[in-house]
Amino acid sequence: MTNSIDDIAAAPCIFAIGCNAPEAHPLIGWRVRTAKDRGAVLIVADPRCTQLAEWADLHLQLYPGTDIALLNALMHVIISEGMHRPDFIEQRTEGFDQMWQVVSNYPPDKAAAITGVPEQQIIEAARMMGRADRVCTIYTLGITEHTVGTHNVMAVADLAMTLGSVGKPAAGVNPLRGQNNVQGSCDMGALPNVFSGYQSVTDAAVRAKFEKAWGAALPGEVGLTLPDMLIEARQGNLKAMYIVGEDIMMSDPNTKHVRQALESLDFLVCQEIFLSSTCELADVVFPAGSFAEKDGTFTNTERRVQLVRRAISSPGQARPDWQIICALGQALGMRMSYSHPSEIMDEVASLTPIYGGIRHNRLGTDGLQWPCPDESHPGTPVLHREKFTRGLGKFAPVEHEPPAETPDDEYPLMLSTGRMLFHYNAGTMTRRTPILQREFPRNFVQINPADAERLGVRRTGKARVTTRRGSLVVDAQVTDRLKEGVIWMPFHFVESPANVLTNDVFCPIARTAEYKVCAAKVEPA
Amino acid sequence: MGNAKTNMPEYFLKADDLQALLSALMASARVIAPVRSDWEEVLFEPIVNGEQATFEYENAVVSPKDFLLPQTEVLARYRRVGKSYQVEAPIEAPPQVIAGIRSCDLSAVQIWDEAIGSGEYPDPYYLARRRGTTFISIACPTVFENHFCAVLDTGPTLQSGFDLHLTAIEGGYAAQVGSDAGLRLVTEQCRFFRPSAPSELQQREQAARDAVAQFAARFDIAAVQRALSSGADLDAIGDAASRCQDCGGCLFVCPTCTCFDVRDYPTGENTGERLRTWDTCAYAGFTRMAGGANPSASRDVRVRRRLMHKLVYRLESEGLLGCVGCGRCIAACLGNISLVDLLARLGGQEKSRVG
Numbered sequence: 001m002t003n004s005i006d007d008i009a010a011a012p013c014i015f016a017i018g019c020n021a022p023e024a025h026p027l028i029g030w031r032v033r034t035a036k037d038r039g040a041v042l043i044v045a046d047p048r049c050t051q052l053a054e055w056a057d058l059h060l061q062l063y064p065g066t067d068i069a070l071l072n073a074l075m076h077v078i079i080s081e082g083m084h085r086p087d088f089i090e091q092r093t094e095g096f097d098q099m100w101q102v103v104s105n106y107p108p109d110k111a112a113a114i115t116g117v118p119e120q121q122i123i124e125a126a127r128m129m130g131r132a133d134r135v136c137t138i139y140t141l142g143i144t145e146h147t148v149g150t151h152n153v154m155a156v157a158d159l160a161m162t163l164g165s166v167g168k169p170a171a172g173v174n175p176l177r178g179q180n181n182v183q184g185s186c187d188m189g190a191l192p193n194v195f196s197g198y199q200s201v202t203d204a205a206v207r208a209k210f211e212k213a214w215g216a217a218l219p220g221e222v223g224l225t226l227p228d229m230l231i232e233a234r235q236g237n238l239k240a241m242y243i244v245g246e247d248i249m250m251s252d253p254n255t256k257h258v259r260q261a262l263e264s265l266d267f268l269v270c271q272e273i274f275l276s277s278t279c280e281l282a283d284v285v286f287p288a289g290s291f292a293e294k295d296g297t298f299t300n301t302e303r304r305v306q307l308v309r310r311a312i313s314s315p316g317q318a319r320p321d322w323q324i325i326c327a328l329g330q331a332l333g334m335r336m337s338y339s340h341p342s343e344i345m346d347e348v349a350s351l352t353p354i355y356g357g358i359r360h361n362r363l364g365t366d367g368l369q370w371p372c373p374d375e376s377h378p379g380t381p382v383l384h385r386e387k388f389t390r391g392l393g394k395f396a397p398v399e400h401e402p403p404a405e406t407p408d409d410e411y412p413l414m415l416s417t418g419r420m421l422f423h424y425n426a427g428t429m430t431r432r433t434p435i436l437q438r439e440f441p442r443n444f445v446q447i448n449p450a451d452a453e454r455l456g457v458r459r460t461g462k463a464r465v466t467t468r469r470g471s472l473v474v475d476a477q478v479t480d481r482l483k484e485g486v487i488w489m490p491f492h493f494v495e496s497p498a499n500v501l502t503n504d505v506f507c508p509i510a511r512t513a514e515y516k517v518c519a520a521k522v523e524p525a
Numbered sequence: 526m527g528n529a530k531t532n533m534p535e536y537f538l539k540a541d542d543l544q545a546l547l548s549a550l551m552a553s554a555r556v557i558a559p560v561r562s563d564w565e566e567v568l569f570e571p572i573v574n575g576e577q578a579t580f581e582y583e584n585a586v587v588s589p590k591d592f593l594l595p596q597t598e599v600l601a602r603y604r605r606v607g608k609s610y611q612v613e614a615p616i617e618a619p620p621q622v623i624a625g626i627r628s629c630d631l632s633a634v635q636i637w638d639e640a641i642g643s644g645e646y647p648d649p650y651y652l653a654r655r656r657g658t659t660f661i662s663i664a665c666p667t668v669f670e671n672h673f674c675a676v677l678d679t680g681p682t683l684q685s686g687f688d689l690h691l692t693a694i695e696g697g698y699a700a701q702v703g704s705d706a707g708l709r710l711v712t713e714q715c716r717f718f719r720p721s722a723p724s725e726l727q728q729r730e731q732a733a734r735d736a737v738a739q740f741a742a743r744f745d746i747a748a749v750q751r752a753l754s755s756g757a758d759l760d761a762i763g764d765a766a767s768r769c770q771d772c773g774g775c776l777f778v779c780p781t782c783t784c785f786d787v788r789d790y791p792t793g794e795n796t797g798e799r800l801r802t803w804d805t806c807a808y809a810g811f812t813r814m815a816g817g818a819n820p821s822a823s824r825d826v827r828v829r830r831r832l833m834h835k836l837v838y839r840l841e842s843e844g845l846l847g848c849v850g851c852g853r854c855i856a857a858c859l860g861n862i863s864l865v866d867l868l869a870r871l872g873g874q875e876k877s878r879v880g
Contacts, residue, residue: 022770023770026770026859027859029859030770030859030860030861033861037861051770054767365563365564421770421772434802435802435804435810439808439809439810460816460818475817
């Protein structure tokens with residue numbers, strides 16, 4: 001997030017796109033509700049009529065995979081009607097004219113035809129944003145989990161800059177991260193191209209710094225992303241994987257492809273708190289301690305590094321992840337001896353400028369938001385206040401491109417997938433919690449009443465959902481919360497995992513898979 | 526607690542002696558008291574030293590319900606032996622003192638006594654713990670945010686229902702004895718107590734009057750009950766339902782809720798435990814039938830049922846309202862549903878300022 005979570009509650013206008021905060025981020029849903037109760041204008045763009053959409057002043061119910069057409073049309077109206085912010089654009093950005101050359105081709109009537117959102121609603125949404133003092137944009141995986149995911153994010157950023165809504169409180173471009181520490185994992189360099197703090201592995205000076213600190217030679221080439229690893233494994237080029245806290249048999253698209261990749265490996269090591277579907281394919285499983293069993297820090301979606309303290313001891317042979325990793329490093333001949341995670345944090349600070357001032361003893365009850373370059377720095381609630389990281393914000397115009405699969409005669413529906421309140425991701429924890437399990441014990445597919453009637457799917461019946469990759473029989477949930485032609489499923493259920501259906505194509509830039517749209521057919525079952 | 530005694534004696538306890546009293550009580554019982562955490566939150570916890578306890582607090586994040594009706598509790602352990610099962614049902618109920626409990630939370634205990642501690646099938650697990658528990662309650666000096674106990678006669682102070690009830694007065698506390706257990710406590714710990722002077726009685730009564738006076742408005746509970754019972758569509762219910770995000774937080778923090786779920790968990794190949802855990806009617810699955818049909822699938826129905834249970838059904842079955850006005854559900858709500866505003870609207874007032 002460029003801004004902080006509490007900024008959302010103070011925003012005069014919130015634009016939420018591809019984001020179902022009350023279910024996927026309830027505490028952020030609360031901030032949106034609070035903003036609304038304080039008089040904020042709320043605009044929601046989502047293919048489903050979620051609870052957030054019910055709260056909205058205007059719900060733009062677009063077809064999955066048409067975000068760029070919508071975003072470009074919003075900018076089209078804002079600029080054509082003179083509601084953009086010339087001062088901000090002049091002083092803080094570059095490339096506005098080039099952006100307009102692309103965006104000018106997206107008048108709202110054209111976008112209406114692509115997105116399925118009525119032209120008048122697009123115009124009204126643009127005017128609501130243009131009239132607001134500032135706009136706080138929040139988005140989630142509905143934006144990123146597309147073959148055009150990176151382009152979607154660029155279009156969101158273009159819109160925010162057009163509105164002059166970056167670098168100030170109660171505004172900004174705010175991706176909501178879905179896990180307690182996914183931000184921290186990225187910050188710590190659990191990415192193929194960077195060390196901690198987004199320092200490039202191809203930069204010789206950076207590499208030399210880490211080599212000196214760790215007393216080891218480090219490779220200077222960018223590594224593989226997860227989808228690339230699976231492709232390389234299937235081709236026999238990748239021989240071994242060490243998977244920590246991720247159940248990719250559940251969470252990655254096209255389960256058949258994932259299984260073939262993992263079965264092609266010579267050696268698979270998993271580190272997990274429960275024996276997951278992925279662990280079942282492993283040669284070695286390290287039992288890890290849960291969040292409640294370790295000291296350390298989590299970095300949340302607003303870049304806040306927060307202290308975690310052990311509440312209970314680990315069962316059986318389970319150990320905190322850092323101890324397992326250090327033991328493994330020692331066994332491989334690497335000196336990794338720390339007596340406490342605070343010593344690891346000291347090392348992080350010494351090598352990572354954005355974490356330079358972060359020490360366990362400074363985190364107290366509220367933590368610190370990076371960038372925090374030195375020990376007297378109070379942390380950074382709002383990014384890009386004076387200038388952007390690259391200096392001027394660069395408008396990056398993007399064209400609408402359809403998803404990799406669009407409906408055809410054989411697969412006439414669009415399947416989108418996502419999350420729900422009562423289960424968390426692969427269900428490793430929540431499917432083991434009886435009352436949560438009772439709430440949603442089985443997978444289901446949401447389908448519009450007109451589609452259900454045409455296909456003969458009954459309200460309390462079962463439906464078979466089939467894509468080019470697989471087929472599942474699940475409960476039918478007939479609901480007018482979806483448009484005709486669109487169906488939706490959650491992916492939390494190991495016994496009927498939605499990812500046997502999803503398409504393992506991905507964004508060529510970010511390598512994030514297109515979970516949010518593929519072609520499907522439905523039959524009564 | 527239990528039998529409210531009339532003409533029970535009153536004592537004075539020096540402010541400095543309260544923590545020492547708790548330390549002394551530890552010789553014969555587990556002592557549970559409000560403790561301020563590193564995060565500035567106050568929670569009831571078993572203490573090992575009286576100095577851990579704080580009495581300068583508004584209210585604990587949750588009531589001490591966990592110590593009488595644990596969030597998770599083993600009802601039985603079973604072992605398969607050949608073709609049969611050996612079952613043991615241990616009831617762990619060490620003597621305990623719950624100190625620093627506010628009037629509203631102690632009023633909730635009276636509701637549990639009626640709902641699950643009496644009648645044809647009293648809950649033996651609850652009863653065993655209840656009988657081993659002595660309550661030292663404390664009156665609220667003022668009205669705290671979201672609290673509306675004065676409207677429901679569950680606070681800010683109490684007339685009965687306590688073992689020992691403290692009211693802050695100059696230099697210490699007026700300590701009212703409310704039961705034989707309370708009298709026993711004072712007798713055994715007599716070095717901390719002396720009989721109250723008449724001026725101290727007056728101070729206590731004045732403190733109670735001052736606290737009540739701070740509750741500004743009242744809403745008409747009878748009108749709320751009529752509106753709810755009418756079965757009519759009510760805008761206030763619809764508005765609350767649109768805000769509800771199904772988290773169940775309002776009822777997990779509610780001191781009066783008693784609903785639970787029972788499940789068997791294997792602990793080994795031939796052994797297992799039967800666990801009871803808190804449950805909440807805010808969840809759609811609470812009343813879903815095996816075939817999928819659900820009489821309370823919509824949030825409107827669930828919000829109304831929550832209010833009906835607390836304000837109408839409890840009164841009919843137990844003779845007590847099922848809400849004690851602690852305001853925790855208001856603080857917990859991610860949809861900003863205010864029970865105070867909701868009751869005011871249902872009672873015919875657009876907005877009520879309570880406190």
